[in-house]
Amino acid sequence: MEKPTSIDNTREVEIDGTTSPSLSHEMALPDHELKNADxxxxxxxxxWSRTRKTLLFVSLMGSSLLADGAMVWGGTLVTPQAMEWGISVTHSATSMNYGILLQGFGGMFAVPLIEAYGRFPVWIWPQVITMFMVLGATLSHDWSTFTAFRSLQGLFGTVPQVIGLPIIHDMYSPEEWPRMINIWGTTFMVGPFLGPALAGYIGAGTNWVDSFGVLTAIYGLSTIMVLVFGAETYYNPGKAPTSRVGSYFGVGNTKLPKGSTLWYWCKVMVLYVFKFPLLMTGIAILVTFTWPIGITTTIDSFLHSPPYNFDTIEASSMRFAGVIGALGGWLVGFIFNDWIFKRHHANWRTEYRLHGVWFPLSSMVCGLLTYGLTMNFGKHWIGIAFGWIMVNIGMVGTVVAVTAYALEKYPEQSTVVSAILNMWRTCGGFAVGYFQPAWIARNGLGLVFGIQAIVVSVSVILCIVPVLIKERRKSVVTAA
Structure with missing residues (x-):
């Protein structure tokens, strides 16, 4: 994707009169040092050699795919779990909710640690902890214990979603950044739907325990890859070489004072959360993600019930509608962003990126109506699939547009911005599982999804339009 503005590759960033001693973790080196690097x-x-970079990047992709994919792994297994534990399917489905919420906060906690201790220790140790949390969930014998382990899985397992950006920026040249970020970003689109599909296929042939046992083994393989092929990518000219053992524990990875660096980046995180453009677009992300995540976590309870009566294999296969929609949303977002830039290239302003939300928003509204009305009147399951595809096109397309805007507006803090947007989307995903089933039982599928379509439309418009107006006025004042 073309980036019309240059990126400020400075070492120091001033916040409220305080200058950070830190090398910005979005950029490995300033421009002049990149050009003159030995x-x-x-x-x-x-x-590094192409082979070494590729092996590390593949390890990063595996971790990132598991971040969301493993968190919703049990989405197709809630029915057999409910039967085993003697609880309702609706209650069983909430086992993922706290983990989804803590994914957002885990990403926020990771950013200061990445700056203070380097990338590698903040990558490897949460990966190890997450592997054991998945093992704990596999061995659980009741819903409460299972949910506790799953919640901790979400808290620690989200780190690759944040750490990937600085690693890519450290390891590749600026010309390679867009391509590598796009490849890495596909893991967030495919994971939430591929994970439950694989879990359902495995569970159909065995049981939910064996399915989570396979997930534990996959996490183990991913962890071994990180241990073997992972490395510290933070680079500062003149920094003494870091020993392999020391890099595991953050010793020598950076030359920065730990306490002041942690405190500084905590302040940065809080400051950026409440910046008006990020706050408003973050709320738009929250609303946009709420209903698709609600579909992802509750669809099995509808598919297994009349008139559809899907078995586990059929319900798991339906997840590929989500995959198709997510990839379609990425493609739509990519095309629209490119088209918007070419159309306004002569008088470019960053807020033009936000115009990329209007088509995805329309797709999501139509998708919610199609999905809800198909189920409400018991029509063919193809209507459910098409509705889900349109919803996910809207979700991902909106996120692509908002993320492109936010990263272009704050290029010097791209990882901070990514962590904040990740927090907003997971907050929406956390909440919906608690109120949607009761809401549907009270008012019916047709009315509920119709209201959701209205909420999405009104909320996104109310969040995006003020940003467009404010940024336009700012541009006029600056030009004057």
């Missing part, structure tokens, strides 16, 4: 300096990750 190509023989193998401490610089950009000079």
């Amino acid at each position: 190509p023989s300096d193998m401490k610089n990750p950009q000079n």
